[in-house]
């Protein structure tokens with residue numbers, strides 16, 4: 001076998017890393033979305049869910065998932081930066097005129113949408129997980145306890161979400177981030193399966209149709225929470 | 236018809252180039268695009284100016300020598316057509332046409348519209364062949380090949396190595412070219428002996444030449460005069476991984 005480093009640095013190998021980590025991130029987002037949608041079932045379900053996440057396997061599960069997610073995220077961003085740099089340097093002189101046929105705004109702005117999402121993800125954690133960005137809405141603060149039906153007292157995540165999204169700026173930034181996510185995934189999902197080498201003539205057209213729909217669907221799913229709160233459907 | 240051309244002029248590999256404007260009159264719609272440039276060059280020569288350099292050979296769409304970016308599209312606006320087979324009836328009187336060379340780090344401009352595509356040759360040298368012993372030629376049809384495989388190999392073998400895929404790709408990636416060569420030989424029994432190292436060697440050479448990576452924009456397939464499918468890129472992604480982690484090199 002070749003020196004591992006040589007294979008690892010090659011463009012196609014980096015694409016494999018990008019595709020596998022990207023799909024894992026997408027799977028995580030589907031899980032995350034399912035949790036978020038519990039808000040429509042009321043505070044009991046949402047807070048109970050939050051509590052079970054923190055206590056699963058004596059609290060070890062959440063740290064395992066966080067560690068794995070961090071690794072996957074770092075690998076994805078790292079390959080993204082390396083590949084984007086190489087792609088840029090592969091065409092040092094630009095054309096005076098370009099008339100593209102198949103590339104889309106989504107496919108041409110992957111690095112930009114990704115980088116902006118990275119910035120948003122850090123802010124998002126500071127807001128909802130660490131409670132440093134908007135401390136006045138943090139579920140872990142004194143006086144925001146919620147008592148579950150079985151008597152256990154937990155942080156009121158439900159209240160945190162409702163209160164946060166009543167702040168127009170928070171909602172606007174959130175929706176903007178979800179538009180970027182929809183843009184990224186609009187290209188990413190079908191692209192990942194091409195990178196993974198799917199060639200079946202019946203499956204490929206289905207992936208090219210369903211991939212963008214799934215990506216945009218997930219983004220719309222996330223947006224449904226703040227929009228319902230603003231509309232007063234959830235309070 | 237009368238046309239206004241903006242053509243990239245560059246005296247040599249290290250000279251700075253720029254777009255220059257030329258007017259050509261009385262262009263017949265039956266001319267090919269290259270014949271139209273021939274007319275311009277005759278005119279330039281008669282005026283004592285240096286004619287526009289461009290590559291061409293067969294002028295029947297089979298050799299892959301010609302190629303230039305016309306109004307932002309490699310080989311011009313018509314799908315599955317080389318620039319030598321592009322006819323002036325595609326344009327109309329008064330059109331302005333931008334003509335530029337293939338642009339890629341791996342395709343340095345030699346002069347005007349002529350680029351050095353030696354990088355593609357070096358990719359081929361790394362594995363785009365099958366090794367056969369010399370001696371008597373084998374009888375035809377001694378190696379059974381299914382119609383399906385033969386057709387698939389033929390689809391890939393249609394690549395004429397023109398480099399339009401690189402020119403069209405926003406990342407100047409040579410994935411479609413390389414994938415066509417890898418896919419061609421991977422489809423045939425004769426290609427199996429060296430299959431486990433072919434994709435690895437050719438892909439590493441592609442990287443070393445400074446081509447970009449694939450972002451799956453699919454611009455290459457749309458620009459390819461032979462309509463090579465990006466399906467071959469997907470297949471090469473698999474072949475590459477297999478030969479990188481399981482191959483004998």
Ligand code: HEM
Nearest residue numbers: 019022023025026080110111114115118188191192195450
């Ligand atoms: C929420 C998280 C994210 C998900 C679900 C996600 C998903 C994906 C997927 C599935 C792909 C397709 C891989 C392929 O084409 O084979 C991809 C590509 C890409 N991602 Fe992400 N991504 C995420 C975050 C990011 C971030 C934070 C960046 C930051 C730089 C980024 C940058 C890119 C780039 C540049 C590409 C395309 C690169 C190329 O094809 O050359 N992504 N992403």
Ligand code: SF4
Nearest residue numbers: 394395397398400459
């Ligand atoms: S794949 Fe198509 S565009 Fe690319 S070199 Fe071959 S014939 Fe030309």
Ligand code: FES
Nearest residue numbers: 292294299301319
């Ligand atoms: S000159 Fe041979 S393909 Fe155009």
